Amino acid sequence: MKRNLTFILLLFFSGSLFSQKSEADSLYRLGYEKGVAGDWDGATSVLLRGLSLAEKENNAKLLCGIYFQLGKISANTNNYDAVLQNINKGIPQCQACKDTSGWSRIELLKGVYYLKFKKLDSALVQFQLSQNLFMALKDTMAAVGVLAKMGNAYEMAGDYVQAEKCYLPYYDATLNQPNSYAHMNANIFLAANYCYQEKPDKAKFHNDKLLQLSQALNAKFEYSNGLRYAALIEYHKKNFEAAYKAMTRYADFYQDSLIPEQQIKQVEAVKAEYETEKKDAQIRLQEEQLNTERLRFWALLGGLGLALLAGIGLMVLIIKLRKRNKEKEYLIKEIHHRVKNNLQILSSLLHLQSRQITDDTALDAVREGQNRVDAMGLIHQKLYMGDHVAKVEMKDYLQHFGQNMLESFGVEEGNIHMEYDVEPMYLDVDTAIPLGLIINELVTNSLKYAFRNKQPADQPNTIRIRLHKDAKNLLHLEVADNGTGQSAEPSGGTGFGSNLIKMLSKKLKGHMEVQQSAAGYATRISFERAIVD
Template identity: 30%
Template sequence: MNHKFTLPLFFLCLCFLGHAQDLSVKLHSADTIDNPLEKIEILNSYKQEFAHSSDTLKSEYYLQYAIAYGTMGLVDSAISYFQRVIFLNKEGGDHYQLARGYSGIGNVLRRTGRNEESLDHFQKALTVVENKQDSASIRFYASIIYNLSGIYFDMRQLDRAREFTEQSIELSTKLNDGDQLAYCYVGLAFIALNEGNYQEAEEASKKAAKYIEEYDNDYLRGFNTINLAEIYEEQGKLGNAEKLYRQMIQDETGNIEVSLSGYSNLARLKILQKQPDEAISLAKAMVSRAIEREVLPYIRDAHELLYQAYELKGDYKASLAEHKEYLLFKDSLLNIEAINSLNEMEKKYEGELKQKQIEALAFENEQNVLLLDKQESEKLMYIFAIVALLVVIGLGSWQVIQKSKFNKTLSDKNATISNALKEREILLKEIHHRVKNNLQIISSLLNLQARFIKDQTAVDAVQEGRNRVKSMALIHQKLYQQDNIEGIDMPEYIDNLMSSLVSSYKITNDRLTISKEVSPILLDIDTAIPLGLIINELLTNSLKYAFTEDQTGELKIKLFEEENSLNLEVSDNGVGFETKSSSGKNSFGLTLIDSLAEKLDASVQSFNDQGTRYLIKVSNYKLA
C-alpha cells in the first residue's frame, strides 16, 4: 500500500468528521434558544457553513428556521423551510425528518384555520412513521396522534378530539414520555373546558403544569396559562384570571399567539367589567403587535374589541370607525364566504326574473284571448246588424258604450303588459348591475388580499384572478348600460377587454401592435361569459409570455361565423408556444380554456408557426 497517499486521505476524513460534529454542536446550541428572533439571528450567522454540509445537517438546520418562524406566526416563511426539509428527505432520506416536515406544515396550517389541509399533512406524517421501530418514530407517532386531536378540536368535534387525546396519553405513558404528556394534558384541559367540565379541566391543567416545569417547556407553558386563566374566568375567579392574562402579555419574546390571546382575553374581560378605557388601551396594543407579525385574525379581533369598547364608552363615532375596520379585515379573511353569498344572491335574482317572465307570458296570453273575443264579438255584431238593422240602430248607443268599455279594458291590459315589460327590463338591468358590483367587490377583496402576500408568484396569480373577474364584470356592465339587454356586442366587448388587459400589464403602444377582425356579432350571455373568459386567458398568455422586455410584436384577434360554427382565432408573433409553456407557465389558464371549451362543445387547436396561434371552433353557441 502506498502510505504517501493514504495518510493525507485519512487526515482529510478526520477533518470532515470534525467539521460535521462542530456543525451538529452548533445546531444543538441553537435548539436550546427560546427567543425565536435570537435563534434566527444565530442561524443566519451559520448560513455559509451549512451551505456545503450534508443533507442530514441541512435538514436539521432548516427545521430550526421553520420552528422559529412558526413560533413568531410568520406562516409563509415557516412553510417554505418545512418544504425544504421534505424535499431533502422525500427520496430515500431520513424518514423521521420527513415526518417532522409534514407535521410542521400541518401545525402551521392549523393555526391559520385551514383544517382540511392540516389534517392531510398530519396523515402523511403518520404514514411515514407508522410501523417504524426506532424510538424517535414511536414517540413522534404519539405526538401526531395528539395533533390530530387538536384539529378535531378546532373543527368542534369534541368527541373525536377526546378520543385521540386519550389515545395519545396512553401511548405517551407507556413510552414514559413526560414532554408529550404535557401536550396531551394541555389538550385535555382545552376539551374539558369547552365541554363545561371545569373540575376536570383544572385537574388536567395542573398535571400539564407539572410536566411543563419538569421538562422546562416554555412554548407549552403559555398555552397552559391560557387554559388555566379561562378556567378561572369560567369559575368566577376573575382576579386569578386577570393575573395570568397580564403574565401572558408581559412575555414579549415568547409565542405570539399566547401574547395576543392575553391581550384579547384581558380586553374582553375589561369590557365585561365596564372598564372601556383599559380595554381600548389593551386592544390598541394588540393591533400594533398583530400588524407587526401580520397575524390577520388577531387584527380583526382587536378592531372588534375596539368598536365594542368605544360603544360602551359612548364614543359612537370612534366605534363606527373601528367597526368599519373590523368588517374590512373580516371580509378579507372570508372572501370564500363572500363568493358563496354572491352565488346565493344571483340564484335569488334569477328566481325573481323567472317569476317576472312567467307573469309577462301570462299577460301576453290574456291579450291574445281578448283579441280573439273581440273578433268574435264583431262578427256577431255584423250578423245581427244585417238581420235586424232596426234593432242595431235602436241599440247603437248601447253598443257604443259597451265597445268603449271594452276598448278601455283592452287599453288597460295593454298598459299593464307594457309596464310589466318595462319592469322586467329594469329588473334585468338591476340584476346585471348588482352582479357587476359584487364582482367588483371580489376584485377589491383580491386586491386587499394581495397587499398581505409577499410571494410575487402568488401576487401574479391573484392579479390573473382579478382579470378573470373583470372580464365577467365587463359583460354584466355592458348588459345594464346598453339598450339591448339580451346580448353582448362582441366587437365593443373585445375592445374594452383588450384595453383593460393592456393597461393591467402596462403594455405601451410602441411595443405592441394590435389588430382586430371581429364580426358584428351579438351573443347570448350564456355563450358570452365562457367565451369572454377564454379570450381573457389567450390574450393574457400572449401579453405576459409572448414577448421579451425589449421585443416588439403583433397580436391579432379574429371572431367570425362560418359553416354553423363560431370561430375565435388569437395569434402572436412572439417566442412560440413551446418556449412559453416549457416552465409550466399559465398551466391553470390552459386548463381553464379546455374546461370552458368543453362546456361550449368547442374544439381547441394550437399552432406554433412564427409565434403562437390558437383556433377555437364553437359548435354550441347562441346569438341574442
C-alpha cells in the first residue's frame, strides 16, 4: 500500500514536474516548428511564452535554445537589433549550462549578423569560433556548414579563391546526401563562385546539378538562380546567342513562376524604396529648380538694382556735368561782360581825354586809338550776341563797323559810301580781332586820305570791303577806295598804322599786295591761315 502510494505520488509529482517541464519545452518545440513553417509572428509569440516559463525555471539550456530561435526569427525578418539582443542574452545562458551546441549555434548567428552588416572580419572571427565549437562537439557536419558561411564572407570581400576553398569541403561533405537541400546549396555556392572566377566549365558542372536538384526539390528560387547562372556561363563562354536564350528563359520563368512571398516582399520593398527614392529625387530636383529660380530672381533683382544704381549714378553725373557746364557758361558770360565793360571804360577814357586835347595831331592820334578800341569792342559786342559764343559773323560786324567809322569821322551822309562784298562767315576771336584792326587801319587811311583833294566826279566816293574764302578755306581781304590813290600824309606820317597792318597780317600769315593808282588805292591780303567755320 505504502509502496503503491509512494509510486502514485512519485508518478503524480513526476507527471506534474514533467508537465511543467514539458510546457516550456513544448512551447519551445512549437515555436521551432512555427519558425520552420515561416510563421514568424506565431513562432515569436509562442517562444516568448516559453521564455517566461524557462526564466522561472532558470532553465539555461532551454533559454539558450529559445534565444537562438528568437534570434533566427529576427534575422529572417531583418530585425537585426533584436538579433543582437537575443544573441547577447543567449550566449551567457549557453555558457552557463555548458550547452556547447547552443552556444556554437548562437556564435554562428552572431557571425551571420556581422555578415549582414558587411563587418566581414568580425563575421569570420565569429564563424571560426562557431566552427571550433562544433569541432569540439565533433559535429563535423555543422562545422563544415560553417565553412559555407565563411565562403559567403570571403566572396563578399571579393576573395573568390578563398571562398572556393571554403565551399569545396562543404560540397564534399554533402555528397553523401545527394538529394538534400544542403547539397543543392553547395552547388549554388560553387556555381556562383566559378561564375565570379569566370571558370564556365566548372560553373556549368555545378549549375547543371543545381538545376536538377532544385527541380526535384521544387525549390523555385534556387531554380531561377540556376537559370541565371546558365546565362552567365554561356556569356563567359562567349556563346552570346545561347546566353541570350538562357536569360530569356530566366526572365520568363521569373515572371511566370510563383515567386516566394519573401521574394515578393523583397521586390515590393525594393519597389517601395525605388518609388521613395524617385520621389525624393523629384523633390530634390524641384527644390534645386526652386533654388535656381530663386537665385535667378535675386540675380535679376540684383541686376536691376545695379542697373538702377548705375542709372541714378549716371543721372547724378549728368546733372553735375550740366551744373558744371552752366557754371562754366556763367563764368564765360561774366568774363565777356567784364571784358566789354573794360573796353567801354577804355573807350570812354580816350573820348574824355580827346575832349581836352587841342592839338590836332594829338587829337587824331587819340581818336584813332579810340577807333581801334571801338573796332575791338564791336567784335566783343557781336561775339556775345551771336549764337556762336566764341565766333563773330563778319558780314554783320563789318556793316556796323563801317557805319561807326563814318560817324566817327563825321562824314556827312552821302559823302562817302561804304560798300560790302562780304561772304557770310564766322571767324573765331583770335582771327576776328586782328582782322578787324587791319580793316580799321585800311578804312581809316581811306577816310583820311583817299578823297582829300579829289575832284568832284560822277562816281560817288566809295570805300569797298571785300572778304571771301576760297575752296581751301583760306581768307582773302580787299579794302579799296576810288580816291586819289593817296594812302598817307605826303610827308610820310608816323607810319604806325602801316606797321600795325604789317604786324597783324604777319600774325595771320597774310600776304599783302597794294595797288595804287590815280583811280584809287587797294590793299589785298590773302591769309594762309585756314578759317574754321
